[in-house]
Amino acid sequence: MPMEKTFNAAEAETRLYEAWENSGAFKAGANASREDTFCIMIPPPNVTGSLHMGHAFNNTLQDILVRWHRMRGFDTLWQPGQDHAGIATQMVVERELAKTNRRRTDMSRDDFTALVWEQKQKSGNTIIDQLKRLGASCDWSRNAFTMSGAPNAPAGEEGNFHDAVIKVFVDMYRKGLIYRGKRLVNWDPHFETAISDLEVEQIEVQGQMWHFKYPLAGGETYEYVEKDEDGNVTLREVRDYISIATTRPETMLGDGAVAVHPSDERYAPIVGKLCEIPVGPKEHRRLIPIITDEYPDPTFGSGAVKITGAHDFNDYAVAKRGNIPCYRLMDTKAHMRADGAAYAEAAATAMAVAKGEKTLTEAEVDAVNLVPDDLRGLDRYEARKRVIAQINAEGLAVTVLKKSIDEETGAEHLERIPLVEQNKMMQPHGDRSKVVIEPMLTDQWFVDTAKIVEPALKAVRDGMAAQEAGTFDEKAGYTRILPERDAKTYFHWLENIEPWCISRQLWWGHQIPVWYGPGVTKWDEPKYYEHGYLTDWVFDDANP
Structure with missing residues (x-):
């Protein structure tokens, strides 16, 4: 046959x-001639997408390792699979629905997930075809999909991956590695769901910083003194307020305190006193501690910061340390809350808490709606405009002198205007929705990552000790990080790891095996098992 x-x-x-x-050259065990095994679980790409250069790079590295071990006679498996990609897949289907003026909420969850399965x-x-085109030597007979075998899965989508996910959830819960709690999470107002840190992208935007006065309670005053680096007094005046700067004035409504550094001598005379949040009906103006x-x-700035524990991650940490209540201001769409008691009643409750006259449980704090x-019901940005306007109208904005020139006469005029700094800032956005993320205090399920990472920390610590002693042995379970200087980064990351939020408020994805029953007075054990995994589980929020 002639050559082309x-x-x-x-x-x-x-x-x-x-x-x-x-x-069958790619199947597990192909060419095996020794007892040694080697396995790589492919980082599963999203089922809705196409591969990109990053996939091509890391899959090529995996393929090299897999083929090398296969050639050496290892019992080798490269396990392929695809991720159901909850947010990404749901977004694709919702966009298709929008073309015909339909929304997800126009149908039942089962009808919507049927459309997702079609997609x-x-x-x-x-x-899969792209991976094959790259030459990836995966064992395709074992290909897995992270929703295979889920309830209502169509023909051809059988499997046990869904069962495995539920089983692992239950097992980890029983081992104390999974818990339910109220914590601050990244909340995507478009999809109305919690998302992980990895699903948040920081985007530089043109921001503004407003400076406001928080009047001291009862008209109290103090001597405010500023000094330069040499200790010389540069400003001395009597003030009846403490000033703060914020990029998010709408969250002032949920402030629980104003914080200053312990070493800041300027504010030492007023630490422990109360100040007034400069917004809301005057007759119900709230007081908060300094x-x-x-x-x-x-x-930085005035050195004083407002603490809004329910809407800022740094503030949340301060609130937890100082036992400051975290008042949630927004709903799942990032609109100002419209539920609960009237503002007058809510403000009176918060005032009693600030004065130490009343204590609230976490659930009771969450029920307090401090939105005037x-x-x-307003969108958060419309509420911001109104809050700024109300503070300015009351004369509680920090002001600066601005020089202007009359175009006709050339005369100079000085006027006081509110201090608003223009500054570039990094703002978190949902990597799928592209909307600004709102830190939100909600009930979610978390993995106790501090417990999960302890064996990984021990493996490296023991490996470093063995290396120094000259007894390092990979088969002993030791791990060695090269270059060794990077071990510092490894330890810093794992020793400061945060709990991992694993729950999502999506229609497409694994449902956490929990339901809530009326009249339940305690956390109940699993009711029964079906197909090897938990299907009914009863909890009671009031009696954890």
Whole structure:
């Protein structure tokens, strides 16, 4: 047979790959001639997408390792799979619905997930075909999908991956590695769900910083003194307020305290006193304490920061340390809350808490809606405009002198205007929705990552000790990080790891095996098992 004049790579590579696959060369155990095993679980790409250069790079590295071990006679498995990609897949289907003026909420959850399954079956093979085109030597007979075997899965989507996920959830809960709690999470107002840190992208935007006065309670005054680096007094005046700067004035409504650094002498006379939040109906104006904490930077701004524990991660940490209540201001769409008692009643409750006359449980704090009646239901940015306008109208904005020149006469005029700094700042956005993320205090399920990482820390610590002693042995379970200087980064990351939020408020994805029953007075054990995994589980929020 004569040789073709030009090499047709597409034909040749496809033919060769099919021959390899049909011969069983990629299956687990192929060419095994020793007891040693080697396995790589492919980082599963999203089922809705196409591969990108990052996939091509890391899959090539995996393929090199897998083929090398296979050639050496290892019992080798490269396990392929695809991720159901909850947010990404749901977004694709919702966009298709929008083309015909339909929304997810126009139908039942089962009807919507049926549409998602259709989308999966349309696009699911795209990435498999791309991996094959790259020459990836995965064992395709074991290909897995993270929603296989889920309730209402269509024909062809059988499997036990869903069962495995539920079983692992239950097992980890029983081992104390999973718990339910109220913590601050990244909240995506578009999808109305919690998302992980990895699903948040920081985008530089043009921001503004407003400076406001928080009047001291009862008209109290103090001598405010500023000094330069040499200790010389540069400003001395009597003040009846403490000033703060904020990029998010709408969250002032939920302030629980104003914090200053313990070493900041300027505010020492008023630590422990109360100050007034300068917004809301005057007759119900709230008072909050002035506290000390290591978090405020005395050299930045006024050195005083407002603490809004339910809407800022740094503030949340301060609130937890200082036992400051965290008042949630927004709903799942990032609109100002419109539920609960009237503002007058809510403000009176918060005032009693600030004065130490009343204590509230975490659930009772969450029920307090401190959004004034005229701002309830507004989008967060519309509420921001109104809050700023109300503070300015009352004369409680910090002001600066501005010089202007009359165009007709050339005369100079000085006027006081509110101090608003223009500054570039990094703002968190949902990597899928592209909307600004709102830190939100909600009930979610978390993995206790501090417990999870302890064996990983021990393996490296023991490995370093063995290396120094000259007794390092990989088979002993030791781990060695190269270059060794990077061990510092490894330890810093794992020793400061935060609990991992694993719950999502999505219609597409694994449902946490929990339901809530009326009249339940305690956390109950699993009611029964079906197909090897938990299906009914009863909890009672009031009696954890």
